[in-house]
Amino acid sequence: MLSQEDNELLCRVGPGTPMGTLLRRFWTPAMLSDELPGPDCDPVRVRLLGEDLIAFRDTNGNVGLIDNYCPHRRASLFFGRNEECGLRCVYHGWKFDVNGDCVDMPSEPAESNFKDKVHITAYPVLDKGGIIWTYMGPKELTPEMPGFEWTDLPDSHWVVTKLLYESNFVQAVEGEIDTVHLGFLHSNLDVDEKAKTATSWVGKYAYTPRWSNFHVKTTDYGIQIGAQKPVEEDSYYWRIAQWLTPYYTMIPRMPGTAVRVGMWVPMDDEHTWIMLVAYHTDRPPEPEENATQEVLMLQKTVDRKTWLPEARMENDFFIDRELQKTTSFSGIPRGFGRSQDAAMVESMGPITDRTHEHLGTTDRGIIGMRNHLLRAVKDLQEGIEPYAANNGRVYQVRSAAALLPRSVAFEDDPATRKELFVEPK
Amino acid sequence: MLPEAENDLICHTGPGTPMGEALRRYWLPCLLITDLPENDGEPVRVKILGEELIAFRDTDGKVGLINERCPHRGASLFFGINQECGIMCIYHGWKFDVNGDCVDMPSDLPGSIFKDKVHINSYPCIESAGMVWTYMGPIDKKPAEPDLIFNRLPVNQVIATRVPVYCNYVQSIEGNIDPSHLGTLHRRIVDWTLETDNTDRPGTPSPNLRSYILAKYPYSEIQVQDTAYGFRVMGIRPTDAGNRHIRITTHVMPVCSMIGSPGRAGGAFIIVPVDDENCMRFFVRHNPDRPFSNPERESTLAENMMMDPTNPKIRLKRADNDYMLDRRVQKTTILAGITPNAEQDYAVTESMGPIYDRSHEHLYAADGGIIRFRQIMVSAAKGIREGIDPPGLDPSIPFHLIRSEETIVKADDDPWLAGADAGESAKPGERIW
Numbered sequence: 001m002l003s004q005e006d007n008e009l010l011c012r013v014g015p016g017t018p019m020g021t022l023l024r025r026f027w028t029p030a031m032l033s034d035e036l037p038g039p040d041c042d043p044v045r046v047r048l049l050g051e052d053l054i055a056f057r058d059t060n061g062n063v064g065l066i067d068n069y070c071p072h073r074r075a076s077l078f079f080g081r082n083e084e085c086g087l088r089c090v091y092h093g094w095k096f097d098v099n100g101d102c103v104d105m106p107s108e109p110a111e112s113n114f115k116d117k118v119h120i121t122a123y124p125v126l127d128k129g130g131i132i133w134t135y136m137g138p139k140e141l142t143p144e145m146p147g148f149e150w151t152d153l154p155d156s157h158w159v160v161t162k163l164l165y166e167s168n169f170v171q172a173v174e175g176e177i178d179t180v181h182l183g184f185l186h187s188n189l190d191v192d193e194k195a196k197t198a199t200s201w202v203g204k205y206a207y208t209p210r211w212s213n214f215h216v217k218t219t220d221y222g223i224q225i226g227a228q229k230p231v232e233e234d235s236y237y238w239r240i241a242q243w244l245t246p247y248y249t250m251i252p253r254m255p256g257t258a259v260r261v262g263m264w265v266p267m268d269d270e271h272t273w274i275m276l277v278a279y280h281t282d283r284p285p286e287p288e289e290n291a292t293q294e295v296l297m298l299q300k301t302v303d304r305k306t307w308l309p310e311a312r313m314e315n316d317f318f319i320d321r322e323l324q325k326t327t328s329f330s331g332i333p334r335g336f337g338r339s340q341d342a343a344m345v346e347s348m349g350p351i352t353d354r355t356h357e358h359l360g361t362t363d364r365g366i367i368g369m370r371n372h373l374l375r376a377v378k379d380l381q382e383g384i385e386p387y388a389a390n391n392g393r394v395y396q397v398r399s400a401a402a403l404l405p406r407s408v409a410f411e412d413d414p415a416t417r418k419e420l421f422v423e424p425k
Numbered sequence: 426m427l428p429e430a431e432n433d434l435i436c437h438t439g440p441g442t443p444m445g446e447a448l449r450r451y452w453l454p455c456l457l458i459t460d461l462p463e464n465d466g467e468p469v470r471v472k473i474l475g476e477e478l479i480a481f482r483d484t485d486g487k488v489g490l491i492n493e494r495c496p497h498r499g500a501s502l503f504f505g506i507n508q509e510c511g512i513m514c515i516y517h518g519w520k521f522d523v524n525g526d527c528v529d530m531p532s533d534l535p536g537s538i539f540k541d542k543v544h545i546n547s548y549p550c551i552e553s554a555g556m557v558w559t560y561m562g563p564i565d566k567k568p569a570e571p572d573l574i575f576n577r578l579p580v581n582q583v584i585a586t587r588v589p590v591y592c593n594y595v596q597s598i599e600g601n602i603d604p605s606h607l608g609t610l611h612r613r614i615v616d617w618t619l620e621t622d623n624t625d626r627p628g629t630p631s632p633n634l635r636s637y638i639l640a641k642y643p644y645s646e647i648q649v650q651d652t653a654y655g656f657r658v659m660g661i662r663p664t665d666a667g668n669r670h671i672r673i674t675t676h677v678m679p680v681c682s683m684i685g686s687p688g689r690a691g692g693a694f695i696i697v698p699v700d701d702e703n704c705m706r707f708f709v710r711h712n713p714d715r716p717f718s719n720p721e722r723e724s725t726l727a728e729n730m731m732m733d734p735t736n737p738k739i740r741l742k743r744a745d746n747d748y749m750l751d752r753r754v755q756k757t758t759i760l761a762g763i764t765p766n767a768e769q770d771y772a773v774t775e776s777m778g779p780i781y782d783r784s785h786e787h788l789y790a791a792d793g794g795i796i797r798f799r800q801i802m803v804s805a806a807k808g809i810r811e812g813i814d815p816p817g818l819d820p821s822i823p824f825h826l827i828r829s830e831e832t833i834v835k836a837d838d839d840p841w842l843a844g845a846d847a848g849e850s851a852k853p854g855e856r857i858w
Contacts, residue, residue, distance in 0.1 A: 174498065180532050184518040210518070210531050316503070321467050324506055330515040332504065344516045347501030348494065358496045360539050362517075362532050366498075 002354035002370065009377055010370060011168045011351050013266040014050035018377045023049060023246055024137035025380070025389045027145050029263045029275050030125070031055060031132050032162050036063060040082050049136060050268040053123070054078055056098075059085045064098030065134050067121040071102075096120050129153075130160035131263075131275060141385070144392035146244070148261060149422045150279040158279035161298040164307035165264075165272040165342060168351045169247055170370075172264045172272045175345045176249040177241050177369055179227050180362040183210035185340050187329045201254065201403060205229060205237040212239070214364035220387060221245060221394040223372055225365035226410060227252075231403070238410045240400045240420065243369045245376065245388040250399035253291065255419050259398045260291035270350035273307075274338070281422075294338075301337050309337025317343045396422035427783035427799060435802040436593050436780050438698040439475030443806040447815045448474060449562035451679050452571045453697050454707050455550075456480055456557040457587050461488060465507050474561060475700045478548070479503055481523075484510045488550040489523030490559050496527075496545050521545045554578070554709060555585030566814070572824040573677065575693070575709050581716035586708045586729035588740055590771055593780045594680065594696045594704035595802070600774045601682035601694045602798055604660030604672050605791035608643035610769050612760045616640035625666040629687045630833050638662055638670045645672075647793040650841055652849050654678060654817045654827060656801065658794030659840060660685070664833060671840045672831045676798060678817030679805070683829035689713075689844055691829035702779035708767070728765050740771070748772040823847050 002010070013020040028048065035044050036057040043056040045068065052068035054077045068076050070089040077096070080087040086103050088095040094115075095104035100122025105115035123134040124142070129151035135142055145151070150158045165172050175181075183206060188194075191207040198204045212227035222244040231237045239252035249262040263275040276298065278291035285292040301309045311317040317332045317339040324331025332340045359367060376386050388394050400419040402410050410416045427435075438445040455473050461482040468481040470493065477493040479502045493501050495514040502521075505512040511528050513520040519540075520529035525547030530540035548559045549567070554575040560567050570576075575583045590597050600606070619637040624630045630638070645660035655676040662670045672685030684691040695707040708729045710717075717725075733741045742748040748763045748771065755762025761769040788796060805815040830844030841849070 171498075178498075181516050184532065185516050209535075211534050213534070319504055324515075325508075329506070330504065331506070332515075340515075343504050344500040347503065348499035352499040353494075354499075356494070356496065357498050358539075358543050359498070360530075360533050361537070362534075363498070 001357055001359065004355055006370075006374060007351070007354045010170050010374060012269055013169070014269065018381055019373075020049055021137075022373075022377050022380050022386060023266065024135075025141060025386050026137075026143055026246055027126065027133045027135050029131045029265050029273070030065060030134045031273075032160060032275070033127050033130050033132055036132070043078055043080055043082055043087060045078050047267045047271075048134070048273075049266055051136070054080070054087065055132065056080075056082045056087050058082070058087075058098055062098045063125045063127060063132055064096075064100075065123045065125050065132070066096060066098075066100055070094055071118055071120050094118070096122075098122065129277065130155070130158060131277075143389035146248070146388070146395040147392040148248075148395050149259070149281065149398070150261065150277055153279060153281065156284050157281070158277050159285050159292060159295045159299075160275060160277045161295045161302065162273060162275045162307060163298055163302045163309055163338065164267065165274055165338075165346060166270070166308075166313060166350070167272060167346045167348065168269060169264045169266040169272040170373075171345050171348055171352045172274065173243065173247055173249060173369065174366045175341050176251060176262055176264070177225055177243050177365045178363070179225065179239050179241055179252060179365070180210075180212055180214075181344070183207045185330050185344060189327060189329060201237060201401060205231045205403075211362060214362055216364045216368040218368065218372065219394075220391065221397060222248075222388070223365065223368045224397075225368070230406075234406055235403055236406055238400075238402045238404060238416075240402070240410065240416075241365065242397055242399050243365070243372075244395055244397070245386060246373065248395075250397070252399050252401045254401055255415065258285045258289045258291040260294075297335060298337065301335070309339070309342075311336035311339040312342070313346050319343070393424075396424075398422065426786055426788065429782075429784050431799075431803050432780075432783045434806045435799065436595050437701050438594070439701065443809055444802065445474055446562075447802075447805045447809045448679055448698070449560075450566055450809075450815050450818065451562075451568065452551070452558045452560050453680070454556035454585075454587075454695055455490065455559050455697065455705075457585055457707075458552050458555050458557060460587075461557065468503055468505055468507055468512060470503050472699045472703075473559070473705075474698050476561070479505070479512070480550075480557065481505075481507045481512050483512075483523055484508065487523045488552065488557055489521075489525075489547060490550050490557075491521060491523075491525055491545050491547040495519055496543055519543070521547075523547065523550075554583045554711075555580060556587075556707060556709075568818050569820050573681070573693070573827060574713065574825050575711040577825050578711055578713065579716070582712050584710045584717055584722055584725045586726055588706050588708075588730055588732070588767075589699070589738075590696070590704050590706045590775065591702075591740075591743060591779070592704070592775045592777065593701060594698040595799075596774050596777050596781045597696045597704050597706065598676075598680060598682060598694075598798065599795045600770050601684065601696070602658050602674055602676055602794035603792065604658060604674060604685065604794070605645050605647065606773075607639050607660070607672075608645065610761055610773060611766050612636075612640055614758055614760065621665050625664050625668060625833065627668065627833055627835055627838070630670065630831075634664075635670075635687070635831070638664055641665075642670075645791070647791050648841075649793045649797045650849065651797070652847075653819055653822050654824065654847070656794070656797050657841075657844075657849065658797070661840060667836055668833050669836055669838075669840060670831075670833050671843060673829055673840075673844050674794070675827055675829045675844070676794070677824070677827060678801070678815065683827065685829045685831045687831045689828040689830050689846070691831070706767075729767055731765075731768065742768045742771070744775055 046053045075091040086095040086097045092107040100120045102115045102118040126133045215226040217224045225241045227239045229237045242250040247264040258278045261277045265273040278285045278295045402416045471478045500516045511520045511522040517532040525545045527543040616636045624634045642662040645662045648659045650657045655678040660672045674685040675683040681695045683693045692710045697705045750762045826847040828844045
């Protein structure tokens with residue numbers, strides 16, 4: 001449970017809000033690189049942290065991310081002409097380059113120097129790992145890029161996709177680091193039966209028992225969430241998720257399988273951009289792996305105009321009550337979006353009211369994440385800058401899963417350590 | 426005209442508002458029984474008085490009405506699994522019964538007693554007259570169950586329907602207690618060419634005479650009489666033979682209007698707030714003497730639940746298609762150009778805007794029922810904060826005898842004696858209880 005005051009602090013991200021200020025200390029994933037396919041392509045509307053922006057790729061291939069509103073009389077630059085290294089407003093011809101400088105003002109007399117005094121907000125961008133990143137904070141505090149492993153890998157080694165959630169980003173993140181719901185929301189009615197003959201860890205252990213003991217550890221990058229289940233006579237089955245400041249997640253994965261990184265970036269207080277990456281360190285992702293499969297499925301089902309998948313709240317995520325009674329725990333069919341997860345997260349309302357919730361021991365990860373984020377917001381209000389923003393190397397981690405004797409902590413197991421930590425170059 | 430402060434007072438019904446608290450002292454219908462057709466069937470979203478709830482019928486047939494959001498982390502229980510005497514959240518398996526008790530929490534550690542501490546808000550429900558009724562107020566203030574004529578009749582002598590109305594509930598009710606619009610809104614052009622007939626004498630008028638009078642005498646004198654359960658509003662028109670045609674519409678607090686109709690068997694409108702800008706209209710027909718035939722039942726449902734076939738959650742005729750107004754029909758056949766009658770009412774009441782601004786209106790004598798209704802509602806809302814129970818909850822009221830009426834009386838008869846089966850006073854403005 002959170003007070004209304006803390007909930008507001010946690011969820012509001014517009015300019016000038018405490019959380020908005022914290023998020024503006026980090027590089028922010030703004031959009032997919034392929035939304036701007038080539039020089040002088042169509043401009044794209046980008047709403048980010050409650051700000052309306054326009055992205056364009058200029059004649060030289062450089063990306064600009066500027067204010068939506070022309071500084072003249074505030075017409076939208078979405079309608080602009082992207083030509084000759086700048087975006088020209090179609091109203092009076094004012095033209096801006098990727099740095100936000102006004103490079104032409106044909107409606108003014110030739111001798112006027114008004115143009116040199118006019119500037120439009122422009123955020124610096126980086127195009128890395130299939131994503132266009134931007135920095136929306138004070139120039140003198142420009143942070144390091146988060147050192148995510150995939151952003152330095154060849155393009156062939158990762159796949160990426162994007163979609164929209166119609167809810168606040170915090171509850172979206174909470175849904176990702178809440179690994180106990182796997183045994184319910186994502187299960188089928190025959191999982192207990194199938195577990196008897198299953199050979200994979202997931203098949204054998206994911207659903208029996210359904211509860212886990214949560215071990216949450218604060219780190220430089222955020223928190224590490226270990227869910228421990230007693231299985232067999234003498235073992236623990238561990239599922240280890242990561243939450244990285246301020247909104248990145250890595251869900252547990254089998255050793256050697258693709259790593260999945262989730263980015264849960266606020267579009268505004270009530271909408272969240274989700275960018276998902278699946279990658280291998282040493283080879284292209286394999287289509288039959290869960291993480292890769294999800295990315296490829298979303299690439300197909302998401303409408304690239306609205307960024308909503310086929311299954312969404314307005315169609316109740318295609319819930320099928322017959323399926324619910326006979327086959328699947330949720331009755332929400334897979335394959336049409338992030339349906340099961342989105343149904344839960346979006347149905348909480350645009351901003352969930354945390355004064356009415358009841359958190360138990362299996363919510364330790366969620367509690368840890370909130371505490372970490374609220375601490376960072378309050379620290380920044382007192383002038384303490386967020387550590388991770390200026391230490392990109394802390395992002396060099398992965399998620400994991402392990403089956404270990406009860407006497408061995410996963411952090412002491414060399415094989416699990418190898419999965420969890422990127423080897424320094 | 427109503428000052429803005431009083432308009433806000435009676436129109437806002439969410440949790441914690443004075444009017445909301447007053448309305449929560451009554452049993453209110455929230456669904457049709459047919460919305461929950463089978464045990465362990467699909468849960469249904471219900472929004473009432475600004476609260477988002479989920480209704481379900483459990484394995485034993487009991488109806489539960491609980492908060493939509495799971496108390497764990499707020500996911501919607503609409504997606505929940507309704508089985509084995511409870512609804513189970515599909516997120517982490519927390520399960521709640523119709524009383525709101527958490528009866529299972531499989532995601533929690535073995536031996537934990539957390540489950541016993543978790544409760545979800547639930548409201549008691551009863552099923553009567555084709556509707557599911559709920560009581561959302563303090564338990565120690567729970568009144569007797571609804572006992573109007575249709576609550577007592579066998580189900581086959583009652584037809585209940587439900588439609589969404591896209592405006593505040595107050596303006597929707599005001600249309601039901603306004604007998605004077607009958608001379609205009611619901612008239613057919615042919616009514617002005619009718620002739621009188623031999624039913625212009627004390628007693629029930631023929632349908633022909635009724636239409637003849639309503640068209641010929643658009644002005645009706647309005648009188649209002651307070652009663653223990655609410656008030657009665659009467660429209661009086663002269664007749665050619667020197668008698669008086671009267672229609673008495675009976676308003677039972679807080680939101681039920683029994684419409685003045687021949688033979689004391691008028692249908693009732695029960696208008697329940699969904700939120701401040703939407704309401705549900707329940708229309709209840711009853712036949713005191715015999716079961717309804719299937720064709721009667723089907724035509725009543727068809728006329729009163731005209732939903733959009735492409736989206737059965739919304740009404741077919743609504744503001745964004747101008748209620749399918751036909752200007753040619755308006756010139757030649759039906760004054761409103763919109764059909765049927767109910768849709769004519771929606772068109773005018775919804776066109777006032779989501780919450781009608783009563784600071785700019787102009788009321789006159791014909792609006793007597795509306796004025797009295799507002800006064801009673803304002804006083805109920807103010808009273809609740811001073812610990813005064815709202816009106817119409819006295820258990821000695823013989824609710825089942827309350828009737829509406831439309832009839833012809835002699836010029837010198839006391840018209841208030843008509844339809845006064847529940848012992849209403851013969852004098853206007855006087856309360857007998």
